Amino acid sequence: MNQTGTVRQTMRHTQLGITDEQAVAMYEMMMLARRYDERSQLLQRAGKINFHISGITQEPSQVAMTFAMDRERDWFLPYYRDYGVVLSVGMTVKELMLSLFAKAEDPNSAGRQMPGHFGSKRLRIVTGSSPVTTQVPHAVGFALAAKMRGEKSVSIVSFGEGSSNQGDFHEGCNFAGVHKLPVIFICQNNQYAISIPFSKQSAGRIADRAIGYGFPGFRVDGNDPLEVYRVVKEARERAEAGEGPTLIEIMTYRVTPHSTSDNDLAYRTKEEVEEHKRKDAIPAFRQYLTEAGLWSDEKEAELQARQRAIIDEATEYAERAPFQPAEESWRYVYAEEDGGSR
Amino acid sequence: MNQTGTVRQTMRHTQLGITDEQAVAMYEMMMLARRYDERSQLLQRAGKINFHISGITQEPSQVAMTFAMDRERDWFLPYYRDYGVVLSVGMTVKELMLSLFAKAEDPNSAGRQMPGHFGSKRLRIVTGSSPVTTQVPHAVGFALAAKMRGEKSVSIVSFGEGSSNQGDFHEGCNFAGVHKLPVIFICQNNQYAISIPFSKQSAGRIADRAIGYGFPGFRVDGNDPLEVYRVVKEARERAEAGEGPTLIEIMTYRVTPHSTSDNDLAYRTKEEVEEHKRKDAIPAFRQYLTEAGLWSDEKEAELQARQRAIIDEATEYAERAPFQPAEESWRYVYAEEDGGSR
Amino acid sequence: MPVIEYIEAIRTAMKEEMERDPSVFVLGEDIGLKGGVFGTTKGLQQQFGEDRALDTPLAESAIAGVAIGAAMAGMKPIAEMQYSDFMFPATNQIISEAAKIRYRSNNDWDCPVVIRAPIGGGIFGGLYHSQCPESVFFGTPGLKIVAPSTAYDAKGLLKAAIRDPDPVIFFENKKCYRLITDEVPEDDYVVPIGKSKVMREGSDITVIGYSMPLHFAMQAAEELSREEGVEAHILDLRTLQPLDREGILEAAAKTGKVLIVHEDNKTGGVGAEVSAIIAEELLYDLDAPIRRLCAPDVPAMPINPPGEKHFLLNKDKLKAAMLELARY
Amino acid sequence: MPVIEYIEAIRTAMKEEMERDPSVFVLGEDIGLKGGVFGTTKGLQQQFGEDRALDTPLAESAIAGVAIGAAMAGMKPIAEMQYSDFMFPATNQIISEAAKIRYRSNNDWDCPVVIRAPIGGGIFGGLYHSQCPESVFFGTPGLKIVAPSTAYDAKGLLKAAIRDPDPVIFFENKKCYRLITDEVPEDDYVVPIGKSKVMREGSDITVIGYSMPLHFAMQAAEELSREEGVEAHILDLRTLQPLDREGILEAAAKTGKVLIVHEDNKTGGVGAEVSAIIAEELLYDLDAPIRRLCAPDVPAMPINPPGEKHFLLNKDKLKAAMLELARY
Ligand SMILES: Cc1ncc(C[n+]2csc(CCOP(=O)(O)OP(=O)(O)O)c2C)c(N)n1
C-alpha cells in the first residue's frame, strides 16, 4: 500500500476494479475520440471530405462499455457513432482517417464504405453496414458460435434507440433470450433518430423490453461512465457465467446534427442542444480524476499536444494516401479464385 | 324483473353486461366452431379434402373475444385457427365449407387460398395470407385509418405465440403504441408453434412485451371465456376512448396436431395432450349456462341436431359446388381493366 | 410552362393529390418537420398537419405494413422509404402482401398503396445509399413499378400511381432530384402507367432504358448526331412493370440495333427482360446482337471517387457503346 | 450405385458434412425432433444433439441473421427456411448482409452460410406454399444460387454449397423430394457450383432450364424422339448464380433453337437472363426466336386443382412447345 492507498479505496473506479492506469487510459481515450471527431467536422467544413457522422457526447459511455469488456476475446459490433468503441479496441486514428478519406489503406473497407462503417477481423470488430439493426442478430450469431465452441467470448452490439424499433432487434433479442447466449445489447439512446424525437419513436422505455425476452434490462446515465462500466461489467460476468444476455439502454443526447448533411435546427432548438452540451461527461470525468490525484493541468496540456500530433499526422497521411485503384474496385465479390466481377 | 332476476344478477355474464341471449349465442357459436372443425377433420381423413388446420380448444376464447367487439363497426384480422372469430362475425358454415373444398363460391378467395385464410370485405374480415404476423401491421393500418377518419372502429388481430417472435409483431406494436391507435393485439398462446414448445420460442411472457411499448398487456386464461370477454371488452373501451392499444395473451393449448399434415407425437406425449383435453372450456361453459338456468339437455339435443343439419347441408353443397374455372384463375392480378395475366 | 426540378415535381404531385383527395397521406421517416432527408416532403406537414404527413418510427416493414393496412381500409397512403437501400426490411410486406391482396381475395380486397423509394448513385453514398433494387421487385406480378427520368414524368407518374387502384412502387432517382429540370404544366395531368415514351427520334440505333442513364444517352446522342451523323432513337420505358411490350418492339424494329441501359447491375436486371422480349418477338428484324450497358455485377458501388466513377454510367460510356453499335 | 430419393440426398449431404466438419450445423424452425416439416433433417438432432440441429424461434430474419453472424465467426451454418415463400422476412439479411460482407470489408470478412429453401408447387400448397422466389435474389451479386433437379446433384451441390466460402442459396424443389430418385454415390463427391450439365444430347432443339420442369422436358423429349424423331438437347443449369455462360452458349449453338423453361413466372425470371445472354452473344447462330415457357405472370398458384394444374408446367405443355419449336 502506498500513501494514497486510503484515498483511492474510497474512489468509485477502484471499487469497480478499475486501476488508476485504466482510469487515466479511459479518459485519454474519451478525449481522443472527441478530438478525432472534432477534426473530422473541421475537415468536412473545409471541403476536404464529403461526410462525417459524429459521436460527440456518446464517447464517454462508449469508452467505458468497451473497457468493461475483454478486448482480447470479445466480439465488437459497433454502430456508426462508436468511435469511442473502436479506438478502445485498438483501431488507430490513422486508420479512422484513412476511412474518413475513403483511401485504399483503410482497414475497414479500403475506402469502399462510408466512414463510421467499421470492421477489422484482427481487432474482432465485425464489419457493419448502413441498414440499421442488422448487426443485432449477427451479434447473437457470434454469441451462439462462442457457446457452441465453448469459448468464453462475449459479443457486444450497439444501436440507436430509433434502430431498436426494427424487427431485427426483436428477433435477435428473443433468439438470444431463448438460448441464453453471451451477448450484450447496448442501446445508445441519444433522444433523436435523425429528426424524430424519442417520444415519436417509442412510447415505452427501451430497457423494459428485456422483460418480454426473459433477461435483465437496465437504463443507465451515459454521462456517468463509471456507472456504465459497472453495468456492462456485470452483464459481461453474467454472460460469461452462462446466464444469458443483457439489454442496456444508455441515456445520452446527440448534441451534433445527425450527420454533416443534417440541419438539426429544422426540428429542435439551439437551447435544447446547449442545455445538454453543459452535461458533457468529459470535463466531469477529468474533474473526477483530478480529485483522485490522477490528473493535472500539466498532464492535460501534454495530452492535448500528444493527441493533436497524432491527429495531425494521421490527417496528413490519409489525405495523401491513394485511393483503391478503380480496377481493384470489382475484387472480392466472391472468394478470390472466382472473385471479382463477371 | 322476472323471477330469476336475483339469481342472474349474481351470474358473471350478467355482471359483464352480457345478456342471457348473448350468453347462449356464445355457447352455440363455440359449439358450431367445434362441430365444423370436427367435420373438417373427418373430411380430411376420408380423403375428401387435402388439408385442414384446427382451432379446437381455442374456440371458446375466440368466440368470447369477438362478442366483446362491435361486430358492425370493428375490423377483424383473424389467423388461421380463428373459426370461432369468423363464425361470430357472420361467416356461414357453408362459406367455410366452400373454402375447405376450395370452390369458386368461397367468399374468402374463390378457392384460391388454403382453408383458414379468411377474408370478407362485407363482414369486415381482412384478407389474410400464410406468412405469419404480416397482419399485425395491417391491423395497425386499419386503426390508423379509423383514427384519421374519426371513426369509432377498433381493429383486433390474432396470431400465435410463435408468430409473436416475428419482427412485424414488434414493429406493429411499437407503431401503435407511439400513435395510441385503437387496436387490440391478441396472442393465442397455445404452447406450440408446430413442434416447438413455448419454452423454445421465448424466454419471457408475451403479455409483458407491452410494457416496452408503453401500453397495457394482460395474460388471461383461455379456458375462461367470460374472463377473456371482460379483458377484451375493457381493451375495446380504452381503444375507443383514445387510450391506445392493448396486448392480450390468451393462454390455451393446441390439442390437435398442428395441421392434418403433422404428427404431433414426434415431439410431445399423448398424456400431455390428454391432460389438456380435460380442461376443455366448452363443457364447463355449458355447465355454467345450465346452472344459470339458461341451458338444458333438451336444448343441447336440439342444438346438436340443428348444427348437424347445417353442417351436413353445407358439406353437401360445398362438395358439389364447382371449382373456379381454370380460365378464371388469372383474373384479378390487377384491377379489372388491365387485370389478369399478361 | 414553368421549368421545375424533378424533386419539386414529386413534391407538387403529392401536394396536389393531398389537396384533391383527403384520403391521400404521406408517411415515413423524417418526412415531417425535416421534410425528408432530401427535402421531398418539405412543407407537407405544415400544410396538412401531423396526421397526413406522418413521421413514423424507424421500421420499414411497419411503414409498408401499416400503409398496406390503411390502403385496404380505403386510404391512399404514400409510404416513403428513406433510401431504396433501406426498403429490404419491407420486402415481405411488399411481395407477400401488397402484391397478392387483390389476387388472393378474388378481387374482394385491394391495396392502393404507393411506395416511394430513391434509387441510384453518384452522390458519394457508397454501398448502401446508392443501390438500384429494381430487380428484387421486378419479377413479382401484382406490383406495378414506375421509374421516371424527367420532372414531367415524375409528376405525372406519381399522380397516376396515387390514383391507381393497385400497389405501385415509385422509384425516383436521387441524382435527378436537382440535376434534372424540365417543363411541367401547372394544371392537373397524369402520365399513364404502362406506356413508354420516345425521347428522341432516330434511325440508326435504338437505346432503351429508364431513369438517370437516359440523360447520358441523350447527351451522347446529340454529340453522335453532330460528330458522326449517327441518329439514335431513344425510348424511355417509364414503367417497368408492366413493361410496354408494343413500345419496346416498335422502338427496336425502328433501327434493328438495340442497346439497353440501366444503372442496376446487368445480371437479372430489367434489361434482361427487355432483351428477352425482343429476342422472342423480333429476332429476324435485328441487325446486331442485343447489347446491354449496365452497372457491373458487384454488390454495390464504392464510395471512393475513382470507384464510384468506374461504377457509374456516364455520357462517354454511353457514347462509346452507341457508336460501336452504330458501326456494327 | 444406390438409387435414393432427392430428399434423402439432401439429408445425407448434411449428415456427412456434419460428420466431417464440426463447424457445420443446421438451424431452423421444427428441424429438430420433428426433422423439419418435410422430414429433410430427420435424425440429425438425434445424431448431433440440440446445438448442431438447432430449433429456432419462428423468425426468419433472425434465422438468417444469426446464421450470418455465426458464419462470420467461423462456423458453417445451414439455415433452413421452412418454405421459400417464408424467406422474404429474411431478404434484408440476405441481400444487404450476406451478399455484401466480403465485398464491403475488402475481403477481410466472409460469410460462408448456406440458406436452404424449398421451392415449387404441385403439392396443393396454394399461394404461399408453392412459390419460386428465384427472381428476387437472382439479381444480387455476392450471392450464389443453386437449384438441383436430381438426387445426385442435390447431394453434390449441397456439399459444394456447405464448403463454399461464400453465401449460397440452395433452392430445393419440394415436388422432387420423393418423386425424383436416381443413382447417388455413397462416397464423398461435390458438384461444382457454376457448371451446367447436359442431361440429354440432341441435335434439333435445345431446352435450357433448372429444377423440376426439366423432368417434364426429359419425358417430353423421349416421346418426341419416339413419335416424331425430334431429338432434344437438354441443359440443366444447376447453378443460377453465377450462370454458366459457356455451357449456355454451347447448348444453344448446338441446335440454334432454344426453349427456356422454369416454374418461376416468366417476367423477370432467370430465363430472361439466359435469353439475353444468348441474344447478346449468339444472335446469328439462331434459327428461331428464343422462347420461354414459364409459369404465368400471376402472384402465385391457386390451391384448387384446376387452377394448380393450369398454372403448372407438365409433360404435355413441354411437348407441345418443344414440337412447335422443332417445326419452326
Ligand atoms: C433500415 C434503415 N432505415 C433507414 C436508415 C436511415 N437512417 C440512418 S441513421 C437513422 C436514424 C438512426 O437513429 P438511431 O437509431 O436513434 O441512432 P442515432 O443516429 O440517433 O445514433 C436513419 C433513419 C437506415 N440507415 N437504415
Ligand SMILES: Cc1ncc(C[n+]2csc(CCOP(=O)(O)OP(=O)(O)O)c2C)c(N)n1
Ligand atoms: C413467416 C412464416 N414462417 C413459417 C411459417 C410456417 N408455419 C406455419 S404455422 C407455424 C407455427 C405457428 O405457430 P404459432 O404462431 O404459435 O401459432 P399456432 O399454429 O400455434 O396457432 C409455422 C412455423 C409461416 N407460415 N410463416
Ligand SMILES: [Mg+2]
Ligand atoms: Mg438516436
Ligand SMILES: [Mg+2]
Ligand atoms: Mg402456437
